Amino acid sequence: MARLASLARGHGLPPVTVISGAPYGFRHRARLAIRGRVGAPKLGMFELGSHRLVHIPRCRVQHPLINRVAAVVRGALIDARVSTYSERAHLGLARYLQVAVERGSQSAQIVIVANSATSEPLAAFMELIRERLGGQLHSLWFNANQGRSNVILGEAFEHWCGPASVVERFGGAAVHYPPGAFGQSNLEIAQAIIEQIGEQIPQGARVAEFYAGVGAIGLSVLARVSALTMNEVAPQSLHGLDLALSALGAADRAKVSVVPGAAGGALAAAVGAQVVVADPPRKGLDPQLLEWLCDEPPERFLYISCGLEAFIRDLARLTGSGRLRLCALDAFNLFPFTDHVETVARFERA
Known part of the structure; x- marks a missing residue:
């Protein structure tokens, strides 16, 4: 926070406000590693800088349903005698558990990641999960991941049962999350970020959004805009976006266009936009997009950053030419008990 405070002072802004939410039970998403032995599996996270698993059966920051799912999965692993994965030997089936809790239904989307090409060796185990969780x-x-790497999800998903996506609303149209799409774990603070972005988009504006994901921001502000162009590169996120767009009414659907591909190669999406929104990964803005924003600054640029180092670097370039100025800076506490904050910055054309 000291560095953000210094940035704010340097640009003549008031002290940075930190928006926080509930410190416990806030995680609606989790990825837990599965290790251990047949009959004695462990589900949890690796110690920092290692592959030593810490079993976390009752994690206080997770939604209670995630803890319930982890207990059911552990019990099903034991009863079905499923082997757990070993990195060293590259043997064993169960590798990871991914859980996403849908707020509206209070039910859990579950992905079992296994060192197997198909779900066949896990059929009895999967059925135990389905039976024991019931309405929850x-x-x-099932997700196949037979690679020797730290990548958690493989490319192939097999649908066992239930709806195609978790559906969330952040004050606007429904947002769809297929199992392979990125989603924020702290939905209370994610909603606060989306609401603040919406408040900074003038009524009737033409908007371009880069790194749009499944469209959580764009779809939530759709009622405010006259036109919305969204850019995204990840196939699973594009699938979620397609599910959401297909559910829109004709008038709203006519407002939206999608430009797939890397942000740096999709600059045409921003042509004619009065407001540009970008929510890049930790590495920051693609160089081509950064240069375009400097050379052809929109009336307003809203930058959501999850990587402070990259944001500071991009900020220097964006304001260095004198064509954009930093007008507002806020921080959102997505991960309580850590020093990480999500930064939301508003730039205006000078």
Whole structure:
């Protein structure tokens, strides 16, 4: 926070406000590693800088349903005698558990990631999960990951049961999250960020959004805009976006266009936009997009950053030419008990 405070002072802004939410039970998404032995599995997270698993059966920051799912999955692993994965030997089936809790239904989308090409060796185990969770199960998926790497999800998903996506609303149109799409774990603070972005988009504006994901921001502000162009590169996120767009009414659907591909190669999406929104990964803005924003600054640029180092670097370039000025800076506490904050910055054409 000291560095953000210094940035604010340097640009003549008031002290940075930190928006926080509930410190416990806030995580609606989790990815837990599965390790251990047959009959004695462990589900949890690796110690920092290692692959030593810490079993976390009752994590206080997770939604209670995630803890319930982890307990059911552990019990099903034991009863079905499913082997757990070993990195060293590259043997064993169960590798990871991914859980996403849908707020509206209070049910869990579950993905079992396994060192197997198909779900066949896990059929009895998967059925135990389905039976034991009952109405608390939103959907169940198998994901094949036979690679020797730290990548959690493989490319292939097999649908076992339930709806195709978790559906959330952040004050606007429904937002769809297929199991492979990125979603924020702290939905209370994610909603606060989206609401603040919406308040900074003038009524009737033409908007371009880069790194749009499944469209959580754009779809939530759709009622305010006259036209919305969204850019995204990840196939699973584009699938979620397609599910959401297909559910829109004709008038709203006519407002929206999608430009797939990397942000740096999709600059045409921003042509004619009065407001540009970008929510890049930790590495920051693609160089081509950064240069375009400097050379052809929109009336307003809203930058949501999850990587402070990249944001500071991009900020220097954006304001260095004198064509954009930093007008507002806020921080959102997405991960209580850590020093990480999500930064939301508003730039105006000078």
